[in-house]
Amino acid sequence: MSRLNGTRAAFDTNDEKVNVAILGAGRIAHTMADTLVKMAADPRYADLIHPYAVAARDLGRARAFADQWGFDQAYGSYEDLVADPAVDLVYIATPHSLHAEQAILCMKAGKNVLVEKSFTANADQARETLDVARETGMLCAEAIWTRYMPSRRIINEILGSGEIGEVKSVSANLCYPVSDKARMTDPNTAGGALLDVGVYPLNFIDMAVGADHGRAIDHMDTSMVAHESGVDAQNSTTLVYDDGVMAVSASSMVVASDRGGYVWGTEGYLVVHNINNPEGIDVYGADHRLARHVDVPEQLTGYEYEVADAANALIDGKTECEAMPHKDTVRIMELMDSIRMRWGLRFPFED
Structure with a gap:
C-alpha cells in the first residue's frame, strides 16, 4: 500500500x-x-x-x-x-x-x-x-x-581535535584493475576511471579538508593517461585551497593501489585504510610512532x-539527505567536469 x-x-x-x-x-x-x-x-x-x-x-x-x-x-x-x-x-x-x-x-x-x-x-x-x-x-x-558512513564523523572528529596539529596536506587514491568491464571503457556510458573510482578520493578530500571545513578550491592542476577508447585510464589531480592546503587525488582502472587516505598535519598525520570502505584509522605523531588505532563500527554491507x-x-x-545535500552533489560534479575539461575529454552525448 x-x-x-x-x-x-x-x-x-x-x-x-x-x-x-x-x-x-x-x-x-x-x-x-x-x-x-x-x-x-x-x-x-x-x-x-x-x-x-x-x-x-x-x-x-x-x-x-x-x-x-x-x-x-x-x-x-x-x-x-x-x-x-x-x-x-x-x-x-x-x-x-x-x-x-x-x-x-x-x-x-x-x-x-x-x-x-x-x-x-x-x-x-x-x-x-x-x-x-x-x-x-x-x-x-x-x-x-562513504558520505553516509560513521567513518566520516570519526575522521572529522580526529582532525577537529587538533591531535595532528594544523592540517596542511592530504592525499587519497583509489585504483582497481577493472578495464575489462565494457562500461568502464565505453565513452557512451560515461566510462573512465574518474567518474567510477576517482569520485571517491575527490569526495574523501572534500570531507577531510574541503567543504566540510569551510575551504574552497583556489586552483588545480590535473593530468590523465587515456585508454585506447579515449576515456581516462588513470589520472592525478592536485587541488590547492584558498588557505594554501594542498590535496592530491589519484585514480586508475588499470592498476591496484593501497586505496589509502592520508591527512598530514604540523604535529602528526592520519592514515585511513581503504577510502572506498574505511576499515580502520591510524593516528601517528610527528615522530612517526603510532599514537592510536581507531576501529570503524561493524556494518552489514556499508550500504x-x-x-x-x-x-x-x-x-x-x-x-x-543531510549527509549528501544537493549542493555537495553539484559541487563534486562541477569539479569532475572541470577536470575533464582540462583533459579535453567529452563524452559523445555531450557534443
Whole structure:
C-alpha cells in the first residue's frame, strides 16, 4: 500500500515501512539487494524498510533477481516499476550516463530516488535532475556510501581535535584493475576511471579538508593517461585551497593501489585504510610512532547507512539527505567536469 499521494505527500508512519525498489539488475544492484535483505532482518532497520521490487530490461532477468533475494515484485521495464503505486524509494543502479533520465522518470511518476554515484555524467545533467526534484517535491539523493558512513564523523572528529596539529596536506587514491568491464571503457556510458573510482578520493578530500571545513578550491592542476577508447585510464589531480592546503587525488582502472587516505598535519598525520570502505584509522605523531588505532563500527554491507538516511529523510518529508545535500552533489560534479575539461575529454552525448 503506497504512502505517497499525488506528487508529494507526507509519509504515513503508521507502522508502515518504506518500500524500496531497485532499478537495474547488475552487480551493484545485487549488493544493494543483499543490503536490503540484511536490513529487513536487523532490529535496527526492520521497522524502517522493506525490500520490495526490482526492474530490468528483461522480465526473466528481473524475476530471477526477485526470486534470489525474495522481493515481492519483478518488472521487465522501468516504466512498469514506476507505475507501481506501492513503490516509495527507487535505488538507481545503472551506468552513469542513464542516471539523469531514469531519476527524472521516477520523480515525475511520484517516486523518490537514491541515485548511485556518480550522480550523473556531468553537472548539467545533475542540475536538470535536481530541478525536477524541486518541481516534484521528491527526495533525490546521491548514493555515494562513504558520505553516509560513521567513518566520516570519526575522521572529522580526529582532525577537529587538533591531535595532528594544523592540517596542511592530504592525499587519497583509489585504483582497481577493472578495464575489462565494457562500461568502464565505453565513452557512451560515461566510462573512465574518474567518474567510477576517482569520485571517491575527490569526495574523501572534500570531507577531510574541503567543504566540510569551510575551504574552497583556489586552483588545480590535473593530468590523465587515456585508454585506447579515449576515456581516462588513470589520472592525478592536485587541488590547492584558498588557505594554501594542498590535496592530491589519484585514480586508475588499470592498476591496484593501497586505496589509502592520508591527512598530514604540523604535529602528526592520519592514515585511513581503504577510502572506498574505511576499515580502520591510524593516528601517528610527528615522530612517526603510532599514537592510536581507531576501529570503524561493524556494518552489514556499508550500504545500509545511505538507505537508512534516505528512508528517514523521506519519512521526515525532506527532499535531500543531510549527509549528501544537493549542493555537495553539484559541487563534486562541477569539479569532475572541470577536470575533464582540462583533459579535453567529452563524452559523445555531450557534443
